[in-house]
Amino acid sequence: MNKTMKIFAHRGFSGRYPQNTMLAFQKALESGCDGIELDVQLTKDGEVVIIHDEYLDDLTDFTGNVRDYTLGELKSCNAGGKWQEVYGFQPIPTFEEYCEWASGNSLITNVEIKSSVYYYEELEKKTMELIGRFGLKERIIISSFNHLSALSCKDFMPDMKTGALVGNGGIANAGYYCKKFGFECYHPGVEGLTKEEVELCHKNGIEVNVWTINNMDDLENLYEWGCDGVITNYPDVCKSWLKAKKAKG
Template structure:
């Protein structure tokens, strides 16, 4: 089972910051999950929410700030500012960092609340510029973005994110529309749907797994990967289990 650091090592460090990504990488986890959005001046930035209120010391929508303006806000505020000043990273900065590391990156396209113009094109261009096409996968709750990514970069696998409820017959759905992976929320996933995905050759990567009992259940069900806020803990458990 593959372990992805969800927004890095977000259980202990400010999410979606370079510090959080480095701490996740230090655990030896398989990969990192992050979120991309666009600034007012069209720059790709790594941040989860469409506003900066929850994760920084600022307020307002990401799309209402230029990249340089966003860099002034402290993304460590979500952890009480105890990790020093942590700026919102650009996606370019992340790509420059990860290209030298043995990590797979799950890139979530945040287009479900605000549909950013050309976000798919810009993300694919950046991935190709840094030679990362064989070390990334895309995901989105907005499956229209996945269809666009299929047109732009058919060689890069895609995962259909599903929120709130499990999708019945998910394996058939993903196979029919060319999604190599199914990304359900852990609270609603059933073993039946895992089996359905397996029957259709679709991988199952589950979010957000922070409970060891749940992790063990997903392991027994044969899930392919988990997104966790505590990649060090999950990686240690899996290493022990598979030893």
């Protein structure tokens, strides 16, 4: 088991607040979690914004693709999603706004580069420039389903920590894969992950951060397997469970 397992808030405290908004990030911080997972894309005018879906229809009151709107246009978009009636207007944050906020706390940030559905030119460069400007490099993990995209961030910061993000089922022999291609972390979906795969990753010096953990059976299994981190919509529940577990010894 790993008594230092970290709790990452998935798109902020998305189980109770509008995902990938500054409200969700602030509430995640207040929950006592160790880090935040978020997603970045580019606007039509090349600004880095935080939003998960490439299209706006499901999460906002706009329609169409993120890339087809300027930042100014997107700032009038309500990202409150299903929570709009509860929390009112919630703007799509820029990554710059987030970095400024994060520079005032100690959270780790897992930045997912959204480049596997549509490849944004210069998304990696612009993301890394903001990380550098705000001095956040030591508290950042870059991940992506597009593994070339994540690794290309090392062109701008060679020692940037990166994670190979994969779906449920993962990659067999993931530890060797990550070590061979220069990933420091492996980020699998929880379904299909085994204790043996976690052990193989650790034998290769690779950290394992697993998504998305929203039930206690999964949380307990991953803790017992020694996983380094879990990504959850309910950071408060996971953090409280982990504290109780540690207190029992």
